[in-house]
Amino acid sequence: MxxxxxxxxxxxxxxxxxxxxxxxxxxxxxxxxxxxxxxxxxxxxxxxxxxxxxxxxxxxxxxLTPEHLEALATLVQLLPTLVQWLQKAEQFISFVTSVINDRESMAYAIQGAEDIVPIEKGLTILKETNERFQRERDSSPVSLLRMYRLLKHPLIQDGVKYIETLLDVASKHK
Amino acid sequence: MANVYDVKVAIVGAGSAGISIAARLLRKSRQLRGQVLLIDPSDKHYYQPLWTLVGGGAAKVEDSVREQATLIPDGAKWLKEAVDTFVPEKNTLKTKEGSTVRYDYLVVAAGVEIYWDQIKGLKETIGKNGVCSNYSYDYVQSTWENIRHFRGGTAIFTQPSTQVKCGGAPQKIMYLADDYFRQSGVREQTNIIFASGLPNIFAVKKYADTLEQVIQRKNIETKYRVELVEIDGKAKKATFEHLDTNERFTLSFDMIHVTPPMGPPAFIKKSPLADEAGWVDVDPYTLQHKTYENVFGAGDCTNLPTSKTGAAIRKQAPVVAENLLALMNEKPLKARYDGYTSCPLVTGYNKLVLAEFDYEKNPQETFPFDQSKERMSMYVMKRNVLPIVYWNGMLKGLM
Known part of the structure; x- marks a missing residue:
């Protein structure tokens, strides 16, 4: 020692x-x-x-049952894929939130939508139609000849043809 | 005021690429908050893809500009100075104002420089005498003024042989002008000339085929491999040089839309970061600098062999952010850029061919239909959707 x-x-x-x-x-x-x-x-x-x-x-x-534990294990297995989707969803939600909070972009979007769909023009047509209908309202019955004349209008013709095509296509998919 | 800054990541340029990369870095790594410095002298930020439509009278110029301060990502700092010198061996850069920035990692995203001086007489006459250009916020409205008040004669649209931002833009404004001339009833009295330094209308055959048809339909005269070298606004004469024969010829014009030559910014060109041509020398796939591994490049200032567009930057930004973070964490650089770029070729009011392709010039289309056809839906997307995606998606690091 x-x-x-x-x-x-x-x-x-x-x-x-x-x-x-x-x-x-x-x-x-x-x-x-x-x-x-x-x-x-x-x-x-x-x-x-x-x-x-x-x-x-x-x-x-x-x-909690054994099934829950199994589900938990499956969830863990799926996490890499789920996280990818969640990230995309988070990005999308952040984008939408950003647009909503961005006054300039919202104004731009609304202006753009109005340029594509002429809402004001449509409203003017509706307003004028309503006024004229009220003003010129008559109680005379609609004759068959008048109906026939109406049917010849290009807009009605197109509409009827569209419905015909739609029925044809729908019947094929039955 | 001259200062010394010490940061983890310095980003030169707060344009599309700079802001987008900063936003992505900060979204992915919260530890970088307060450690990312954007360096850019401009207090305005421009969405330049809209300028084609502004020049064509289909969009308002004020929708293309925002205050830079409102776009700096949360967690990033902004140094409102211009870079003068890079010293990459010392991980340092200096600004014209005298500040020194020491960084651990550097991203160079400074865009391209427009060489207005390279065309003799251009600076003196731009914005007047029928001479206009969509390539500047200051002059873009003069394009619309010229188109709107055109009463017939010769209208010339030029494209230089150099790389330009958005290679399709020089012809897009021509198609809009043609459309407007038809609407205003002056097309019959008008000769439209497309004078380009390039050998063809477009580099990708699939889209070039469509554009050739558009050129034919619109009865536009084309002159390829010719470069605008001199312009006399008062005499309304433009002098071109044939790039193969060096012969010069002069054309009279009533209006001329000039796409000026462009190239790398001077402060990059003289730096050790540049390749022989003056562009930031990066790996085409990882976007890491070929010599300095802590340096990355993105956007128009790089030597990436693809068309310089905002859409290309949208795909480059995530690659730079991901690879830079991988380098910080000593992991391999896995993210790859395949050269994707896109050019929404406006062929008239409400008509657009959406060209998308990669390094090999292979079409890489997003939508499940033939994008080489002229479509109204794509025009609506460019005009109404893409600006919103830019401000709120791309610059926020989300898209």
Whole structure:
């Protein structure tokens, strides 16, 4: 033993150990306190009982079954794909939110829509039609000749032809 | 005021590419908040694809501009100065105002420079004497003024032999002008000439075939491999040089739409980042600089062998952002850019051919129909949808 202590390496280690003794003591005490706390908790059956009962009560409404665990495993498997879709959805939602909050873009979109669909022109036609209908309303019955003349109008002709085509196509897909 | 900045990522240029890349970096990595510095002297941001329609009287110029400050992504900083010198060996750049920026990673997205001076007499007469150009916010409205008040004669539309931003734009305005001349009843008295430095109407055959038909239908005279070299506004004469024979010839005009020559910005051209032609020298697929691995390039200032368009930038931005983050995390650079670019070729009011292709000039079309046909739906998309997608999707790093 004495021979061993005379060894330089052993003496160096011993010196380090002695130097660090106060810190080691402190660490040991702290560790001892924590171990004691865990032991106390484990012995405190009343607290453990209350804790587990509360957890079980909270988990009970979920009625987790082995199927749930299987589903969870499947969900985990699908996560890489799902995350891709979620990212796309998040990007889309962020884009829509950005457009809605961007006054200039909203004004541009509305103006663009009005250019494509001439709403004002359509409203003017409707308004004029209503006014003229009210003004020129007559009580005379609509004759067959008048109906025939109406049927010859290009708009009605196109409409009838469109309905014919639609019925033809629909019957093929029956 | 001269300052010293120390940042993780410096982005030179706050145009389409710069802002889009900054937004993507900040969306993907929250740790970069406050660490991304955009450097750009301009306080205005322009959506330039709209200028074709502005020049054709189909859109308002004010819809093409926004305050730069409103577009800087949340979490990024903006240095409103112009870069003068790159010192990539020291991960440093200097601005004209005297500031020094030290960076860990650099993205160069400074766009192209328009060489107005390269055409003799152009600067003196642009915006007047029937001389106009869609390539500047200041002059784009003069194009519409010229088209609107044209009463017949010769209308010339030029395209230089250099690369230009949106290679289709020089002919788009011509098709709109033709349409308007027909509507206003002056087409019969008008000779339209397309004078281009390029050898053909379009580089991709599928779309070139359609455009050839449009040229024929509209009775437009074409002159290829000719470069506008001089313009005399007062005398209304334009001098061209044939690029194969060097012979010069002069044409009289009543209106002329000039697409000026373009090239790399001077501060890039003189820097160690540039290739022989002056463009930022990047790998065509990863967009990483070929010499300095912490430097990336995107957009019009790079030597990518594809058409310089906003649509190309839309595909380049995610590649730069992803590869830059991979480099930061010491992972391999997996994102690849395939040279995708797109040119919405307006062939008249309510008509558009949507050209989309890659490095190999193979069509790479988005929609499930033949996009080489002239379609109203595509025109509506360009005019009404794409500006909104740009401001709210692309610049936010979402699309």
């Amino acid at each position: 004495l021979q061993l202590i005379e060894n330089d390496e052993q003496q160096e280690a011993l010196r380090y150990f002695i130097e660090k003794l106060p810190q080691l003591k402190q660490t040991m005490e702290s560790l001892e306190e924590k171990v004691a706390f865990v032991q106390h908790v484990l012995n405190d059956k009343q607290s453990l009982e209350a804790m587990f009962t509360e957890w079980e009560e909270k988990a009970e409404p979920f009625r």
